[in-house]
Amino acid sequence: MDFLQLPIRTAKPRAYGLTSIIDTGISYGELKNMLKDYGHFIDVAKLGMGSAYITPNLKDKIDLYKEFNITPYCGGTLFEKSYFQNKVSEYSNYLKGLGIDWIEVSTGTINIPLQERLNLISLLVKDFHVIAEVGSKDIHNQMSVSEWKNEIKLLLDAGCNYVITEGRDSGTAGIYDQNGNIKTNLISYLLEDLDYKKIIFEAPTPKQQMFFINEIGSNVNLGNVKLNDVLVLETQRRGLRCETFYIGEQESILPI
Incomplete structure (x- = not known):
């Protein structure tokens, strides 16, 4: 019986409040078991890095994600590799053949103006839902806060459904320093004029996730979430963890 009043969560299919996991090679069998229990918490699955290109049973995994109403897409490194080798057209056809209709355009490894x-x-927007990533995986390649904001605005205006803020799967680049500390001034500046519902903040650690939940709310879009952390993240979103205990208490709340 539901008896607690908890923060309102958007329902699948969600336009915001997304949980985007990073799939770094979980086997088909393990994935099926995980999704049976936790699939309703997950909205998007990124096949991390360029791993999709060599993943066994890839089409089966893609179809499995779709069975649980989870949108699969390939990490931006595979796009960058294709761009570097002048194979973007071939890459687009590859995605279509797999039944993937999201494509990430990034510049995390190589510099694409x-x-x-x-x-x-x-x-690409003619054939795909496009998401773009801002920020570099190179900690020495720093952008000013005005550059971050300007780039995000231009990418959204160009037709991107969402823009991802780089954080790496380690949470040590882009919107974080090399020790994993959040660049809070940068985040505050981005939130002044930009629609948080259109930004996916990469936040691979619970500490980073808790920051964004407390700063923006239960329905912040979070990416690079580890599959094993999905339940913990939803617990945080619902105000059922000490660090997010009071989230939603001053908002309109409904039973879970």
């Missing part, structure tokens, strides 16, 4: 990315997005 912003205008070039905008041009690519204008072409």
Whole structure:
């Protein structure tokens, strides 16, 4: 019996409040067992890095995600590898053949000029839901806060459904320093004018996830979530963990 009053959560299919996991190689059998219990907490699954290109039973995994109403897509590194080798057209056909209709345009490993990315997005939106990533995996490649905001705005205006803020699967780049500390001034600045519902904040650790939940609310979009942490994250979103205990207590609340 439900008896607690908890923060309102958006329901699947969600437009925001997304939990986007990173799949770094879980086997088909393990994934099926995990999704049976936790699939209703997950909205998006990124096949991490360029792993999709060599993943066994890839089509079966993609179909399994879809069975649980989870959107699968390939990590931006695979896009960058294809761009670097002048194979973006072939990559697009590869995704279509797999039944993937989301594509990530990123510049985390190689430098793809912003205008070039905008041009690519204008072409890709004809066939895909496009998400773009801002920020570099190189901790020495720093952007000013104004550059972050300007780039996100331009990418959204170009037709991206969402923009991802780089954090790596380790939480040590982009919106974090090399020790995993959140660049809080940067986040505050981004939230001044941008719609948080259109931003997916990469937050691979519970500490980072708790920051965004307390700063923005239960329905913040979070990415690079580890599959084993999905239940813990939803617990945080519902105000059922000490660090997020009071989330939603001053908002309109409904039973779970």
